[in-house]
Amino acid sequence: MRGGRGLQAPQVPxxxxxxxxxxxxxxxxxxxxxxxxxxxxxPGARPEDPxxxxxxxxxxxxxxxxxxxxxxxxxxxxxxxxxxxxxVNVLWFFREAFLAPAYEEQxxxxxxxxxxxLGLVFWLVAxxxxxxxxxxxxxxxxxxxxxxxxxxxxxIP
Numbered sequence: 392m393r394g395g396r397g398l399q400a401p402q403v404p405x406x407x408x409x410x411x412x413x414x415x416x417x418x419x420x421x422x423x424x425x426x427x428x429x430x431x432x433x434p435g436a437r438p439e440d441p442x443x444x445x446x447x448x449x450x451x452x453x454x455x456x457x458x459x460x461x462x463x464x465x466x467x468x469x470x471x472x473x474x475x476x477x478x479v480n481v482l483w484f485f486r487e488a489f490l491a492p493a494y495e496e497q498x499x500x501x502x503x504x505x506x507x508x509l510g511l512v513f514w515l516v517a518x519x520x521x522x523x524x525x526x527x528x529x530x531x532x533x534x535x536x537x538x539x540x541x542x543x544x545x546x547i548p
Contacts, residue, residue: 450487458487459496466503474514477507 450458465480481504488501529536537543 448483450483455494455496458484459499462487462500462503466507469507469510474511477511477514480504480507481511 453461462480462484465476465483469477469480484500484504488497488504491497525536525539529540532539
């Protein structure tokens with residue numbers, strides 16, 4: 392290296408280097424980084440939280456008005472041919488509607504949960520009935536049964 396200039400690794404005094412968690416850490420490296428817990432590759436993730444950091448549904452942190460609004464949105468969303476939203480509504484808000492201490496919006500939430508459950512049961516009965524009827528009668532329906540099929544099974548019906 393001419394004139395003392397060139398590509399050289401910076402010299403760090405031994406006192407400036409720290410050993411943390413079984414690895415060396417320089418003073419300036421990751422100064423504000425969150426610690427990594429054992430068994431998790433994501434910084435800041437807790438072992439009991441396998442999905443890592445991020446938003447999670449916790450109704451305890453939401454105000455009662457927001458709970459009512461969210462429950463109503465899922466209830467109305469089920470009418471858009473999305474009965475899965477009714478299932479989610481029943482699972483998320485059952486405790487709030489029937490097991491939590493009484494509060495002002497609880498009566499409305501209870502109504503949305505009941506109606507979501509009824510809509511879900513209706514969809515399950517209708518879907519199960521249609522699948523049963525179609526599976527039994529597809530071959531008898533001839534061309535219509537074939538047009539309604541996504542895949543046409545080979546062989547003799």
